[in-house]
Amino acid sequence: MKLKEEKFSTHPLSNFKNIFYFGNISIGTPPQQFRVLFDTGSSDLWVSSVFCIDPGCGKHRLFNPRGSTTFQMTDRHMYFCNELGQIIGFFGRDIVQIGDLVIMNQTFALTYRQTSKILPLVPFEGVLGLGYPSLATTGIIPVFDSLMLQKVISEPMFAFYLNNKKGYGSVVMLGGVDHSYYKGDLNWVPVSKCRYWQITVDRISVNGKVIGCSSRCQAILDTGTAFVHGPTRLITNIQRLIGARPYHGCQYSSISCRGSIAIPRVVFTINGIDYPMRTEDYIVSITSSLCFSAFLGGTEKVTKSETWILGDAFLKQYFLVFDRRNNRIGLAHAVEVTNIQKLIDAIASKDHEHVVSCQSIGALPPFIFTINGTDYPVPPQVDIRQSSQNVCISSIRGDTEDLHSSETWILGDVFLKLCFSVYETTGLAWLLQCKCCGCSGISQAHSKHTFSQLSAHLLGMLCISPACHTHITFDHHKSSTFRLTRRPFRILYGSGMMNGVLAYDTVRIGNLVSTDQPFGLSLQQFGFDNAPFDGVLGLSYPSLAVPGTIPIFDKLKQQGAISEPIFAFYLSTHKENGSVLMLGGVDHSYHKGKLNWIPVSQTKSWLITVDRISMNGKVIGCEHGCEALVDTGTSLIHGPAGPVSNIQKFIHAVPYDSEYMVSCPVISILPPVIFTINGIDYSVPAEAYIQKISNSLCLSSFHGDNTDKWILGDVFLRLYFSVYDRGNNRIGLAPAV
Numbered sequence: 136m137k138l139k140e141e142k143f144s145t146h147p148l149s150n151f152k153n154i155f156y157f158g159n160i161s162i163g164t165p166p167q168q169f170r171v172l173f174d175t176g177s178s179d180l181w182v183s184s185v186f187c188i189d190p191g192c193g194k195h196r197l198f199n200p201r202g203s204t205t206f207q208m209t210d211r212h213m214y215f216c217n218e219l220g221q222i223i224g225f226f227g228r229d230i231v232q233i234g235d236l237v238i239m240n241q242t243f244a245l246t247y248r249q250t251s252k253i254l255p256l257v258p259f260e261g262v263l264g265l266g267y268p269s270l271a272t273t274g275i276i277p278v279f280d281s282l283m284l285q286k287v288i289s290e291p292m293f294a295f296y297l298n299n300k301k302g303y304g305s306v307v308m309l310g311g312v313d314h315s316y317y318k319g320d321l322n323w324v325p326v327s328k329c330r331y332w333q334i335t336v337d338r339i340s341v342n343g344k345v346i347g348c349s350s351r352c353q354a355i356l357d358t359g360t361a362f363v364h365g366p367t368r369l370i371t372n373i374q375r376l377i378g379a380r381p382y383h384g385c386q387y388s389s390i391s392c393r394g395s396i397a398i399p400r401v402v403f404t405i406n407g408i409d410y411p412m413r414t415e416d417y418i419v420s421i422t423s424s425l426c427f428s429a430f431l432g433g434t435e436k437v438t439k440s441e442t443w444i445l446g447d448a449f450l451k452q453y454f455l456v457f458d459r460r461n462n463r464i465g466l467a468h469a470v471e472v473t474n475i476q477k478l479i480d481a482i483a484s485k486d487h488e489h490v491v492s493c494q495s496i497g498a499l500p501p502f503i504f505t506i507n508g509t510d511y512p513v514p515p516q517v518d519i520r521q522s523s524q525n526v527c528i529s530s531i532r533g534d535t536e537d538l539h540s541s542e543t544w545i546l547g548d549v550f551l552k553l554c555f556s557v558y559e560t561t562g563l564a565w566l567l568q569c570k571c572c573g574c575s576g577i578s579q580a581h582s583k584h585t586f587s588q589l590s591a592h593l594l595g596m597l598c599i600s601p602a603c604h605t606h607i608t609f610d611h612h613k614s615s616t617f618r619l620t621r622r623p624f625r626i627l628y629g630s631g632m633m634n635g636v637l638a639y640d641t642v643r644i645g646n647l648v649s650t651d652q653p654f655g656l657s658l659q660q661f662g663f664d665n666a667p668f669d670g671v672l673g674l675s676y677p678s679l680a681v682p683g684t685i686p687i688f689d690k691l692k693q694q695g696a697i698s699e700p701i702f703a704f705y706l707s708t709h710k711e712n713g714s715v716l717m718l719g720g721v722d723h724s725y726h727k728g729k730l731n732w733i734p735v736s737q738t739k740s741w742l743i744t745v746d747r748i749s750m751n752g753k754v755i756g757c758e759h760g761c762e763a764l765v766d767t768g769t770s771l772i773h774g775p776a777g778p779v780s781n782i783q784k785f786i787h788a789v790p791y792d793s794e795y796m797v798s799c800p801v802i803s804i805l806p807p808v809i810f811t812i813n814g815i816d817y818s819v820p821a822e823a824y825i826q827k828i829s830n831s832l833c834l835s836s837f838h839g840d841n842t843d844k845w846i847l848g849d850v851f852l853r854l855y856f857s858v859y860d861r862g863n864n865r866i867g868l869a870p871a872v
Contacts, residue, residue, distance in 0.1 A: 142289040143311030144234045148173065148297075149258070154361040154419065156297055156305050156447065157259040161232045162243065163203030169196055170259040173295075173307050174359030175332050175457065176444075178271035179213065180231070180278050181224060182261030184245035190829040191255030198245055205230050213244045213272055218360065219262070220251025231278065233263075236288065236309060238281045244272075252831060256792055262359065265293060265457070269330045282309060283459070291459040295358055296469055297451035299416065317454035321465035324406045329462055331355040336443065337404040339369075341376050346401075352441040354403070356455065356464060360446030361419065363412075367432030369441075373401060377417055379428035386433065390418055392426040403449070410466065416448050425790045502531075504550070507632065507661035513550060606669040609656060616641050616650075624655060624681045628671070628768070631662020642687060644672075647696045647718060653684040671768065674702060674859070678739045688861070691718065700861040704767055705871060706853045726856035730867035733813045738864055741765045745845065746811040748778065755781045762844045763810075765857065765866055769848030771836045772824065779839035782808060786821070788835040795835040797825055802833065810851070817855060817868065824850055 148158040149170075157172045162182065169182045185197045200206040211226040224246035231241040246261075263278055264271065271277050282288045288310025296316040298304035306316070324334045336354045339347035347369045364370075374380070377398050379388035398414040419427045429448035434441075456465035501512040530549045611617040622637040635655040642652040657670075673679070673686055680686045691697045697719025705725040707713035715725070733743045745763045748756035756778030773779075782788075786805050788795035797805075805821035824836045836850045858867035 142236075142287060144236050144288075144309050145313055146234045146307050146309065148305035148307055150298055150305050151258055152420070153299055153451070154447065155257060155259065156295075156358065157257075158233075158307060160263065162198055163200075163229050164205040165203075166230075166232060167196070167198055167202060169198065169261055171261040171263040172259050172359055173265060174262050174357070175265045175295075176355065176357035176359045177215075177217070177262060177264035178266040178268060178277040179215070179244060179275060180241070180261070180263045181213070181215070181222060181244035181246055183249065184224065184247060186224075186245065186247040187249060188247060189249045191251065192246070192249055194255055195260040197260070200227060200229075200245065203229055207240075209242070211272070211274075219253055220249060222246055222251075223248035226272075226275065231281075233278075233309065236282060238278065238285060238287060241278060241281050242275050255829070255832065265358075266331055267329050279309070279459070292456060294454065294456045295450070296454055297358070297447060299451040312456055316470060317467035318470050319467050321454075321456060321467045322406065322408050323458075323461075323463045323465050326462040326464065327353060331357070332457055332464060334405060334464060337407065339443075340402050340404065341373070341399045346372055346376070347443075348441060352443065354405075354443040354445050356445050356450065358447065358450060358455075360444055361448065362429050362431045362444075362446050363448050364431045364434050364444040364446070366435045366441055368435075370430050370432035373430050374428055377401075377414075377428065377430075379417075379430070382427065386431060388428040388430070390426050390428045392418065392420060392424065403445070405466070408466075410449075410453065412449055413452060416452065419448070422790045422793065504544075504546070509659075509661055509664075511550070605664065606666075608669075611638070611640075611656075614640055618651070622681075623658075626655070626671075626681075628662070631660065633657050633661075633663075633671075634659040637681065637684065644687075644718065647691055649687055649690040649694060649696065652687055652690055653681075654687075655681075674767075675740050676738055676861075688718070692861075701858060703856065703858040703867075704852060705856050706767070706849055708853050708871075721858055725872060726869035727872050728869050730856075730858060730869045731813065731815045732860075732863075732865045732867050735864040735866065736762060741859060741866060742844075743812060743866060746814065748845075749809045749811070750782070750785050751806045755785060757845075763812075764844060764846045765852070766846050766848055767852060767857075769846050770850070771838045771846075771848050772819075772850050773838045773840050773842070773846040773848070775843055775845075776839035776841060779837050782837050783835060783839075786825075786835065788837075791834070795837070797833045797835055799827060799831060799833040802827075810847070812868070815868075817851070819851055819854060823854055 146158050148156045150156055155172055157170050159168055160171055161168050171180070171182065182198050183192045183195050185199045187197065200208070207228040209226045209228065213222075213224050213226060215222040222244075224244045226242055226244050228240050228242050231238045231243065265279050266277070268277055268280055276284070279293065283291050290311050292312065293310070294308040294312045294316075296304075296306050296308075306313075327333050327335050333353055333355050336348045336352050338345050338349065338351070347365065365373075374388045377390065379390040382389040398417065400411045400414060401417075402409050402411045404410070417429050419429050421427060429446075434444065452469060453466045454469045458465065501514045504511045504513065611619070618639040620637045620639070624635060624637060626633045626635075633655065635657045637653055638656050639651050639653055642649045642654065674688055675686070677686055677689055685693070688702065692700050699720050701720060703717040703721045703725075705713075705715045705717075715722075736742045736744050742762055742764050745757045745761050747754050747758060747760070756774065783795050786797055787801065788797045790796075802821045802825050805825070807818040807820045808824060810817045810819065826834045826836055828834060854871060855868045856871045860867065
């Protein structure tokens, strides 16, 4: 292919919340894969390593030098301090690969300290700097310079296309430029100082009025920075003009998430050309209801002269070319790319079809549909159909915008023939018997067999979700009492979903035995990939079970396996061991004081009535009484969005991605949350409702939902011994010992 002859690589990037753009590289022999931020604002390459002692490192891939036969240690140490945090490590050398570009003996840093609130939350493990060599640690050759020196690329230039609407489609080009990613001409701007990618800005204006750079100024184009930074005095003026307001005294300013056509555009004039920012790019979404302005002050702390940093909020509107040979930057308006057809080099033909070279099918990558956390690959041999000896047609068509205003896909037989799929609605179910993903031994003829015959053939390799491969799976061949049914079912949980088929067998819990017990075998499961358990045993009322089945607790009662229709939980607070479930009776040594009995409000689930919820004597929820589900299968305390928001404000919790963060030092002075139930106060202290993730990161255990009910999960139940009395339809609570 022409691209390979020219030693030019287009490398895909992922878009994280329109804030960071990162891509995969590999280091070592055999290669160890890492996700890195491609950053024009720095020049070193670093990744997290197995030597890192900070808790946040454990959430990421870690480079292990002992696992590489080509790694060489150096005696050089490194220290970085930037908006990502404080990074400390040492340098080593190894093979680095970016797509099909291979760099020999590349120097990079392995971290052993990462003091940062941001890094534990981002989906990448390092940074690959693309700045000038003068910005790198003294004596270190940056990655792009190594690509040039080792003649891995043809041209000393690279380019960025940053997609601002989807998580995919963004690319970095190394060694050349694909001109189909922009429209019009590239406008070249000379670099004013060869350290950063620094240029001269003529002026910054709003509605024709100059509000910055009145006598020209400097700006750094930085793909590793999400925001647009400038002098605080000028940024404050911009915030006022676009309607942004200071947020709780921090450096960020909040802005309406909806935006407005009335918000004026900020225009950067560079080398005589106007580059306006779109109003939607002013808005950085933190949560569904909290948005920040994309403008930040503070550059006066770094340099006395007026300097701006143009981050992704500005850059993602434009296609960018960084030309090291001529020390210049090219800017042009980016286009909307038809990603899939472009990736497979498909050429548009009549009837909305796209023609693909039949000879290239074997070299094309699969398309991966990630659904509810699970990857479903569609290989090119399935996606592309051969219409004649030399003509191959892509099976992916772009026409759903006529059906729905939001992005919508239709997964037809091209997708479905790869997967065993079960469709269920209330009172009626459809089964599609098709080739199981990865089960190539099943022929089309099998689709005529009954469900029970097909399932009996597939059991043992039936579950096709990745989570199944990391857990203990049931093997029906080893059980002489196993009995399969034709009934499919689906169970929805707060954290995931399970599609399965109903079966019967003997189930043992300790010394208790339930014979011919109905249970579910999962075909697909979502949301349980990292769960340390292999299934769920429900202990709610029969009305909540799959229709026609008898829950295991009811079966134990019917078969006389337990004396009393009662069970109880003791959940240990700090130890992994020590928690117990009691079936058929209660061991009163696990609680202190007497049990306070609360009637169940309806015999469908363990639902009770809460009188009120208060803090420091002030009612903050359930002012006129409300219902709460007592649920050992839920980790946190869930409630209606309004009252939960009151609690978050009371404990000074601030939005943090999809959760709420609390200052760790204030835990000792925060008041308890009091749930008054059946006239008794049940206190939940701050040490219980605040999760300490690390020494510097603490999260609230309250979660707001679009509901009118509360869920008292393990945060509450660890404090109280709980007894569930089916005979009298009541729950007993007492302080746990």
